[in-house]
Amino acid sequence: MFKIVTSIVHGAARQRHGCTIVIDLNEKPIFISGHSLEQPLDLEKHEYLELAKSLSKVDGALHLGADLKLHSFACLLDGHFIPGEDRARGARFNSALRFTAEHHNIIVIVVSSDDPVSIMIDGVALNTKWQWKPSLFCNEPVLLEKWVTISESS
Structure with a gap:
């Protein structure tokens, strides 16, 4: 799966077009409104992977199953408003957040044509930048050496 997805992502990035890839890990892929294929394409075959890369240029998402097959393309991802949406990131990004939340x-x-790649699951963008801030309980990170010393004395 990793090789297939990275091939599609790198292809889109190289050609400077955005795309959306839905990875469906359900035993039976869910229905997504779009162009469903009667016979899903086996993306382990080079010619079908190349076709999937071309189809990633079409507006809408590619729908990949856990079986490593392309089940549909030009899929519309919909959902209801969720906290954490960022209108500045555009429709593709926010639709993905909503869809994964539901x-x-x-x-x-x-894959945005002008921003880095974003990965979403359960309505959250996993690549959100997080900055460590000290709290009342921990003003600095505890070194492993100190943890080991504490464990040994207990």
Whole structure:
């Protein structure tokens, strides 16, 4: 799965177009409105992977199953408003957040034509930058050496 997804992501980034990839980890892939394929394409075959890369240029998402097959393309991802949306990131990004908030066992990867790749699951962008801030309980990180010393004395 990793090789297939990274191939599609790198292809989109190289050609400077955005795309969305839905990775459906359900035993039976969910229905997503779009162009469903009667016979899903086996993306382990080079020619079908190349076709999937071309289809990533079409507006809408690619729908990949856990079986490493392309089940549909030009899929519309919808959902209700959720906290954490960022209108500045655009429709592709926010649609992916909404969709993953409402569907289980789904990972969505968004390749923006002008921003880094975003990965969403359960309505959260996993690549959100997080900064450590000191709290009342911990003003600095505790070194492993100190943890080991504490454990040994207990």
